[in-house]
Every structure is written in structure tokens, then in C-alpha cells.
Amino acid sequence: MDLVDLIAEKRFVGQEFLTWLWWKSEERGGSVALTGAKDLSGDITVVFEKHLLLEYGEGESSEKCICSGLQSELKEGRTGLIMGKKLEQARIQLVHSDYEWNFTMAAAIMEFRNVKLPKTAAAQDGGDSPEEEEGRILERIFLFEELVRLVQALFRMFLEVRVDQGWKDELVKIRKWVHAKGMIAEERN
Secondary structure, eight states: OHHHHHHHHHHHHHHHEEEEHHHHHHTTTTEEOOOOOSSEEEEEEEEEEEEEEESSOOOOGGGEEEESSGGTHHHHHHHHTTTTTTTEEEEEEEEEEEEEEEEEEEETTTTTEEEEEEEEEEHHHHSSSHHHHHHHHHHHHHHHHHHHHHHHHHHHHHHHHHTTTTTHHHHHHHHHHHHHHHHHHHHHH
């Protein structure tokens, strides 16, 4: 099996992760408790923003649906989940400590896109010396690595639940969340 076939076969894991993360973020009003990470602990704020891409079907019969709107208005995305569409891409905001990241996550290969790093004092100083420039570059590298560590910690939490016997219970909760949100969206129309 070549790499392209392997990615296509396993893309459901990223789709399930994004769906689980969306549910987890709304379970406690945007706050997700980081567990199991050695040096990352406490709550992290996870907000699904303005943009979702859902897919249905495979190959030539594949359909894509872009849902956009305010965080609370992603009802089309929830309705898509009810209809069996899979969450393929989402715009996410993460807040941890004093830092805020905004990025798009593509589920198929867990790819970060359009990453907006936190603003820092060093980034705004704009000094011209080589040492200051090097410091800004190193700080940006650190901030990107921190984002990757946070997403990896969230993914590790998902995998621990996904391979555990408790996945069936978690799946029931996720389905209730999807259908409850879908019903609210229908009542508003």
C-alpha cells in the first residue's frame, strides 16, 4: 500500500478528532481540561470559529460543504454531521496561558494552515539589530512549537478515549450533542 492510499484509508481518524474536539470545546463552554500531558496542564480554551469544511462520499461522488458564520451560528455544520457528513477542516482558536493562536486544521493529514501566532512584546518592538531579529525568529519558532505541543496533547487525549472501552459512551454523548444542537437550529428556522 502506498502512502496516498494509507492517508486516504486513515483520514477518518483526523475527522473524528476534529468532531470530538468540537464537542469537547462546547461541553464546558470552550474550556477543555488538558490531561495526561507531562508539562501541560490546566484548562485550554478551544473555540471553533467562523469556518468549517464538511465532506460526504468518496472519490468522484464526493461532495464538499463550506459552513461559515459566527461560532454560535455553525448550525449548518451540525446539520451536516446529522446528515452523515464528516468534518474535514475547521478554523480554531486556542488560548493557553497568555497566548492565543488562530489556525485552520485539515483533518486528512492533521495539517496546520493559516496559522496566526500570538502577538508578543518582542514582535511589536521591531528593533533593527541582528540580535533582536534573531530573538523574534526564535520566539516565533517557540510559539509554533507550543501550538503543535498543545494540539498533540489534545490528540493524545482523543486517542486515549478512542482506543478505550469508554469510546462507545463518548460516542453516545457526541451523538446526543450533535442531535441536540441540530434540533435547536431547526427550531430557530
